[in-house]
Amino acid sequence: xxxxxxxxxxxxxxxxxxxxxxxxxxxxxxxxxxxxxxxxxxxx
Amino acid sequence: xxxxxxxxxxxxxxxxxxxxxxxxxxxxxxxxxxxxxxxxxxxxxxxxxxxxxxxxxxxxxxxxxxxxxxxxxxxxxxxxxxxxxxxxxxxxxxxxxxxxxxxxxxxxxxxxxxxxxxxxxxxxxxxxxxxxxxxxxxxxxxxxxxxxxxxxxxxxxxxxxxxxxxxxxxxxxxxxxxxxxxxxxxxxxxxxxxxxxxxx
Numbered sequence: 273x274x275x276x277x278x279x280x281x282x283x284x285x286x287x288x289x290x291x292x293x294x295x296x297x298x299x300x301x302x303x304x305x306x307x308x309x310x311x312x313x314x315x316x
Numbered sequence: 317x318x319x320x321x322x323x324x325x326x327x328x329x330x331x332x333x334x335x336x337x338x339x340x341x342x343x344x345x346x347x348x349x350x351x352x353x354x355x356x357x358x359x360x361x362x363x364x365x366x367x368x369x370x371x372x373x374x375x376x377x378x379x380x381x382x383x384x385x386x387x388x389x390x391x392x393x394x395x396x397x398x399x400x401x402x403x404x405x406x407x408x409x410x411x412x413x414x415x416x417x418x419x420x421x422x423x424x425x426x427x428x429x430x431x432x433x434x435x436x437x438x439x440x441x442x443x444x445x446x447x448x449x450x451x452x453x454x455x456x457x458x459x460x461x462x463x464x465x466x467x468x469x470x471x472x473x474x475x476x477x478x479x480x481x482x483x484x485x486x487x488x489x490x491x492x493x494x495x496x497x498x499x500x501x502x503x504x505x506x507x508x509x510x511x512x513x514x515x516x
Contacts (some may be wrong), residue, residue, distance in 0.1 A: 277503065280432065291409070302419070303419045307419075
């Protein structure tokens, strides 16, 4: 694919930025939960 | 096109993790690394948690083999442990893989969907990092895309924005090797010409 053939939908990119931010937040929650579960396992 | 040689002198935990993952992945599918880790791989020093990686869509059967082999290799998927679920999820979202017991660093594993993704994949560049070879998105799209990801905030906010810093680092380091005509095509397509003042 060449640069001139690339079609860009700016609205879709705005959605991508939002979705990306949401996924990052989701991952932070997952990460914290994962660490807590590991700590609990170690304590048990 | 000649491979890009990274200026990095020492491999860090992220590089080793990425090299191991991509060396394993390449046996199953080609890939391209995009976004933040590209500038880190090229030598910028900053922290990140994830490595964004694009892959072409495969059949469910091929994906299940890869998914199960990744688990056998000691990786865990943050989103699900069921391969058919992961395959479906990928139509909408990225899925993340990390080494069991250690959620960071992780690979954000995404399907090629948009024309920008396709261009990045079709025109991916080889990077030599010590003894390893990795594939990254072309710098002509990487720089405009980082400008797009930067916030639309105030001048002060933009001055310390990590995406602006990434774009500037890559631009300044490879200024003489970048095809500027091609880069400006993407700058206009992504409507980020105003932000190009941060490159110089």
